Amino acid sequence: MSTGFERDRDEFARGARAVVVLPDRGDSSRDADARLEESAGLAAAIGLEVVDRVALRVRQPRPATLIGSGQVEELATRVAMEDASLVVVDAALTPIQQRNLETGLKAKVIDRTGLILEIFGERAATAEGRLQVELAHLDYQSGRLVRSWTHLERQRGGFGFLGGPGETQIEADRRMIRDRMARLRRELEQVSRTRGLHRERRQRAPWPVIALVGYTNAGKSTLFNRLTGAHVMAENLLFATLDPTLRQISLPGLDKAILSDTVGFVSDLPTQLVAAFKATLEEVVSADLLIHVRDIAHPDTEAQRTDVEGVLAELGVTDTTPRFEAWNKLDLLDDDDRAAVLADAARRDGVMTISALTGEGVDALVEAVAAKLTEGHRRYTITLPASDGASLAWLHAHGEVVDQHDADETVTVEVRLGAEDHARFERRLAERAE
Incomplete structure (x- = not known):
């Protein structure tokens, strides 16, 4: 037997x-x-x-x-x-x-x-995700070599941890692994460069990027779907989301913002995965604001928070990045626990209580995020030629137009703008006048 x-x-x-x-x-x-x-x-x-x-x-x-x-x-x-x-x-x-x-x-x-x-091997849906997971897998197994390596030629999800007999041709295996890892790193470097170009274009746009982060199964994808109307996989399942998803949303005072749903973190997240997913998680590092979604009904919610903060620090996310904690899953709490959570949240800055499933508290979270992103915006009165529709559209896209008066030859608008956006608008007018 x-x-x-x-x-x-x-x-x-x-x-x-x-x-x-x-x-x-x-x-x-x-x-x-x-x-x-x-x-x-x-x-x-x-x-x-x-x-x-x-x-x-x-x-x-x-x-x-x-x-x-x-x-x-x-x-x-x-x-x-x-x-x-x-x-x-x-x-x-x-x-x-x-x-x-x-x-x-x-x-x-x-x-x-x-x-x-x-799990990551089975779930990675994009070519990039598969590259990242395979690199992490090879890094993990490179010191083990207790399995056969035929999976490198198989077109299937997962990476064969759970089977394969061989311990043969170990030196050949090591050489094959090193060569394969080198090719994967080159491909992922190209992915990182491409993402960098896309990010530069967005920053020139410039629409703020909001990243959802949190422990796996905290409810990020459910919140993402509620805010965007998208249909990202959202199940009571660990690591339901691996590949990053970006969608455009509107916020009060902001014509556009980019919302990013990211892979969930977990305690003792393999260092190989953190390294391999750096290109994907650069969206988190460069985000203008983070929403840390927490499963407040979980018995280890505080330990999960510590794990997430640890991974963020490892990625290079600093404390200067604005962030909110969204204490999610209020719908799972009984009356006593709910009252205690609401009272605790009220004593803390930057904490919002929500149920992404029912929608409770989500509108208040949206308003708080918009207020944070538009902090420091001043109200300006700007008069434009009635024929300058492009400049008027720019103001609507990048600021909050509070009031607008149309005359025969001019349009006067009251608009809230950040100092940087106002300076950009002034430069834009000067360039058009040359």
């Missing part, structure tokens, strides 16, 4: 029976049950059937197996009883630990990083 890790990959497709294991060292601020729930959600995100969840107290991590030998035996019994073919360990495993656990448990073992990368 073959062991789990010797079986063909087809046995680890959607519907495979999996046991989720949380090695708990007791040093986390997170709730153990919530962490197990998140791990099970990650497994479900690629269609695995979670048949058991186990939290194991780990006082001293073992170099060979992470958990103790007695715990390995106990876990092996549970895996056999559940007829599970896969064990998901919510921790980062070394290649040695992974292989030893597979031997001891007689089942395929995948760690948190591998699981997240597998």
